[in-house]
Amino acid sequence: MEKLSIDRIINRIKNEQCFEAVAFDYSFTIKIESYVPYACAAIHDGHQFRKELWDNCIHTEYERWYEEDPRTKQMVQSHPIVIAGCDSRFEYDLNRDPDHAVFETAWGKQLWNKALPLSVKEKSLQKHANFYKVVSALIEVLERKFGLCVVYDMHSYNWKRWDREVPTWNLGTINVDNNRFGGVIENWRQSLSEIMFTNGIKSTSKINDTFMGNGYFLKYITNNFKNTLVLATEIAKVYCDEHEQIIFPEIVHIVETELRNRIPKHAMEVYSKFKSETL
Numbered sequence: 213m214e215k216l217s218i219d220r221i222i223n224r225i226k227n228e229q230c231f232e233a234v235a236f237d238y239s240f241t242i243k244i245e246s247y248v249p250y251a252c253a254a255i256h257d258g259h260q261f262r263k264e265l266w267d268n269c270i271h272t273e274y275e276r277w278y279e280e281d282p283r284t285k286q287m288v289q290s291h292p293i294v295i296a297g298c299d300s301r302f303e304y305d306l307n308r309d310p311d312h313a314v315f316e317t318a319w320g321k322q323l324w325n326k327a328l329p330l331s332v333k334e335k336s337l338q339k340h341a342n343f344y345k346v347v348s349a350l351i352e353v354l355e356r357k358f359g360l361c362v363v364y365d366m367h368s369y370n371w372k373r374w375d376r377e378v379p380t381w382n383l384g385t386i387n388v389d390n391n392r393f394g395g396v397i398e399n400w401r402q403s404l405s406e407i408m409f410t411n412g413i414k415s416t417s418k419i420n421d422t423f424m425g426n427g428y429f430l431k432y433i434t435n436n437f438k439n440t441l442v443l444a445t446e447i448a449k450v451y452c453d454e455h456e457q458i459i460f461p462e463i464v465h466i467v468e469t470e471l472r473n474r475i476p477k478h479a480m481e482v483y484s485k486f487k488s489e490t491l
Contacts, residue, residue, distance in 0.1 A: 213241070218342045222349045228357070235346075239299050239339040241285075242346060245292040249358035250479035251350065252288035254366045255306040255343075255429055256281035258297040264332065265303060268325050271318060274457055276302045279319060281368040283451065283464045288366055290472045293354075295347065304336035306343055307427035313340050344432060351437045359487050360439035362479045365429055369422060371448035372455070381405070381417035384425025384444040388434055393441050396482045400443055403478055407470045409463065413450045422446065439489075441482065 216224075216233040221242060224231050232243040238260070259280055261269070285296040297306050302323065304313045314333050315323045354361040371378050381404040385397055397419065405417040425444040433442050451463035 218345055221346055225346070225349045225353055228353065234298070235339075235342065237339060237342075240295060240297050240343050240346075242295045242350075243293065247354070247357055248292050248476075248479070249354060249360065249483045250291075250362040250364065250475065251293035251295065251354065252291045252364045252366060252475065253429065254281065254285035254288060254294070254296040256297060256301050256367060257283070257285040258299045258301075260298050261300045261303055268328070269302070270322055270325060271302060275321075276300050277457060278370065278454060281366070283459060284366040284368055284447075286464055287447075287467045287471055288364065288475070290468065291364075291475060293350070295350070297343070299339065304340050306340060307429050309428045310337055310340055313337060313428075347429075347433065348436065351433055351440055355437055355439050358483065360441070360483065360489075362482050363433060363440060363442045364475055364479075365427070365442050365444045367423075367427075367444065367446045368449050368451075369446050370454050371450065374422070378422050378448060379416040379418040380409075380414055380448050380450060381407075382422045382446040382448075383417070383419045384423045384427070384430070384446065385419055386424045387426065387431055388441060388443075392486075393482075396441070396478070396485065397443070399481065400445075400478050403474050404445070407467070407474075409450065409466055411460075411463070413463070439486075 213232045213234060215236055217236045221233055228247055230244050230246060234241045259277060261276065280300060288294055302315065302318060314336050317323055383397060383401055401417045401419055405415055407415050409415055423446055427444060430442040430444050433440050447467065451467060452459045
């Protein structure tokens with residue numbers, strides 16, 4: 213892995229070079245082992261929280277971890293193209309638009325003791341902007357090379373906070389073209405439902421049951437690239453104890469192993485079905 217500037221990362225993508233890098237400010241990582249018609253993202257995987265924010269932040273380290281999506285990068289790390297956030301969403305949220313990416317409150321609780329200076333906000337928003345410059349370059353190249361692509365947008369959610377039974381997997385689809393992609397979306401839901409867990413964990417999957425797919429990452433790609441399907445894929449945090457802050461590595465391993473085969477199989481199905489539309 214190299215440390216690269218945003219311009220150098222974009223230049224390598226435009227030249228279809230394979231590389232693995234961390235951004236110069238350590239805000240995100242990107243890996244491209246080969247150019248294929250799909251990519252994986254784990255934008256809420258990060259937990260970094262820069263030191264100048266520590267004393268001003270009301271939320272504890274655990275409260276921040278609780279709302280992040282730990283280990284989602286690990287779940288998709290075996291795939292050829294992976295982009296993942298390194299910073300906590302409590303510094304800036306990559307799944308919110310720039311006007312709302314830096315929180316004032318978070319999950320009903322004031323986040324800062326004192327309002328953030330503009331210079332501090334701008335530092336975070338520049339990281340947000342840089343990430344999307346790279347995302348734009350990546351999707352542009354994949355669409356140009358293949359005609360279309362699929363982005364598996366990996367997230368997790370706290371299932372224990374719900375007062376009803378919720379699915380192990382949820383797909384948020386209200387902001388994608390369901391008339392065009394409804395069949396392959398259902399195929400992805402069905403594939404996820406077939407994943408078998410240990411420890412008595414159920415394997416269920418639903419569409420728009422807990423989350424609808426309103427994230428900025430999905431909307432940004434969907435609004436700017438007409439031939440890219442973003443699948444906002446949420447796993448309930450059955451792979452950890454969300455109250456004790458303990459990760460269950462054996463469950464994470466199951467997810468990673470299952471997705472290693474299921475994602476490329478599904479992506480190739482989508483590509484085979486729709487590639488003629490883009491020729």
